[in-house]
Amino acid sequence: MSIAAGRESALLETVREKIEAGKRLDAADGLALYGFGDLLALGELAERARQLRGGGDEAYFVRNLTLNQTNVCRVKCRFCAFARSAREEGAYTLSPAELASEAKRAHELEPFNELHLVNGENPHVDFAWYLETVRALREALPGVHLKCYSASEIHHMSMISGLSYAQVLGELKEAGLESLTGGGAEIFSARVRKLIAPGKEPAEAWLEVNRVAHGLGIPTHCTMLYGHVETLEERVDHLLRLRALQDETNGFLAFVPFAVHLENTRLDPDIPTTTAVDVLRTIAVSRLLLDNVAHVKAYWIAMGLPLAQVALHFGADDLQGTVGREQVFHAAGARTETEQTVDRLARYIRAAGRIPVERDTLYNEFRRWNPVSDTVQEVGRMSMGVRDESVTIDPQTIAVPARGVGIRSAEKEVS
Numbered sequence: 001m002s003i004a005a006g007r008e009s010a011l012l013e014t015v016r017e018k019i020e021a022g023k024r025l026d027a028a029d030g031l032a033l034y035g036f037g038d039l040l041a042l043g044e045l046a047e048r049a050r051q052l053r054g055g056g057d058e059a060y061f062v063r064n065l066t067l068n069q070t071n072v073c074r075v076k077c078r079f080c081a082f083a084r085s086a087r088e089e090g091a092y093t094l095s096p097a098e099l100a101s102e103a104k105r106a107h108e109l110e111p112f113n114e115l116h117l118v119n120g121e122n123p124h125v126d127f128a129w130y131l132e133t134v135r136a137l138r139e140a141l142p143g144v145h146l147k148c149y150s151a152s153e154i155h156h157m158s159m160i161s162g163l164s165y166a167q168v169l170g171e172l173k174e175a176g177l178e179s180l181t182g183g184g185a186e187i188f189s190a191r192v193r194k195l196i197a198p199g200k201e202p203a204e205a206w207l208e209v210n211r212v213a214h215g216l217g218i219p220t221h222c223t224m225l226y227g228h229v230e231t232l233e234e235r236v237d238h239l240l241r242l243r244a245l246q247d248e249t250n251g252f253l254a255f256v257p258f259a260v261h262l263e264n265t266r267l268d269p270d271i272p273t274t275t276a277v278d279v280l281r282t283i284a285v286s287r288l289l290l291d292n293v294a295h296v297k298a299y300w301i302a303m304g305l306p307l308a309q310v311a312l313h314f315g316a317d318d319l320q321g322t323v324g325r326e327q328v329f330h331a332a333g334a335r336t337e338t339e340q341t342v343d344r345l346a347r348y349i350r351a352a353g354r355i356p357v358e359r360d361t362l363y364n365e366f367r368r369w370n371p372v373s374d375t376v377q378e379v380g381r382m383s384m385g386v387r388d389e390s391v392t393i394d395p396q397t398i399a400v401p402a403r404g405v406g407i408r409s410a411e412k413e414v415s
């Protein structure tokens with residue numbers, strides 16, 4: 001065995017022992033794992049960690065719709081191809097009524113149970129516009145989970161209104177908001193933020209919004225945008241800062257790492273495109289370090305469905321969702337589809353040897369596919385009658401009990 005191979009094998013054993021003993025990995029472990037050459041062994045280790053922490057054979061997805069109400073943004077992140085100035089060609093801002101009616105129309109055509117709403121930080125609207133939007137959506141889609149706004153947008157609302165984070169979040173919650181999206185985290189390092197998003201709030205503010213949201217009973221998501229100017233140390237630091245907040249609040253539902261897309265952005269075009277190996281490595285290291293976040297998503301919009309399917313063997317347990325009409329990544333050159341069907345997501349999950357489970361935002365289960373036959377079992381009540389009557393319901397199908405760290409199991413009710 002060469003010296004390098006010997007070192008790798010020793011590292012693997014050290015990390016494996018820690019995981020088996022339920023011990024926490026540290027920054028040095030995270031960095032060493034990033035440099036680990038044997039990708040398949042790294043994936044196996046991440047899967048082992050996922051299973052030891054309660055994860056089962058399930059892989060989740062949600063039937064959702066992504067909407068953007070405005071692309072007008074004051075921040076001008078260098079990696080963003082979505083944002084526009086108010087007078088720039090292609091700029092748009094929908095009124096609350098327009099957005100709600102578009103969402104309702106989309107729901108009538110193709111029912112969904114989660115609305116994912118993110119926007120540019122538009123300096124030409126006020127906080128009342130946001131409140132009116134949430135109220136209009138709540139009225140238009142009474143049974144749909146409203147997952148609206150990133151922590152960065154909450155910070156923006158606080159700036160334009162003069163209200164505290166708690167006041168902004170409290171009012172939005174009262175209007176109908178149920179959870180926050182995970183955007184805006186980027187990489188927490190001040191050095192990196194200055195280079196890629198100098199107009200964005202500091203990491204401390206992003207973390208504080210999430211802390212306050214969790215304190216108010218609003219669950220949130222967390223993300224990492226990587227593959228630009230950050231170092232591996234800065235990625236590991238980012239993950240550990242998320243982990244520290246989760247220790248405090250336990251309010252993150254899932255972690256979503258995504259590689260940057262550079263087309264049409266103001267980042268250096270010579271930055272090498274993120275490789276599939278880096279994507280899989282990042283999923284695995286995230287799963288290993290984030291021992292207190294229940295779910296790691298393989299975000300197919302950024303990485304493509306085939307690679308997301310492989311990521312299910314590197315510690316990921318969620319493919320996000322049907323999505324509907326993604327614009328942010330596609331403005332930056334993503335060549336992936338903009339939406340998926342439930343059948344296609346389920347087929348890819350099953351082909352990866354996992355059990356497809358359709359969930360809601362809070363990981364309550366709606367439907368579970370039979371691992372061996374092409375049948376589906378209803379395991380929870382659909383909100384808004386989100387039910388595909390064309391699927392075969394087999395009452396004999398035995399549902400495997402829900403497992404997974406922190407998954408809140410639904411009242412099982414075959415409706």
Ligand code: SF4
Pocket residue numbers: 073074075076077080081082083119120121152197
């Ligand atoms: S990433 Fe978000 S905050 Fe940054 S410029 Fe784009 S829309 Fe604005």
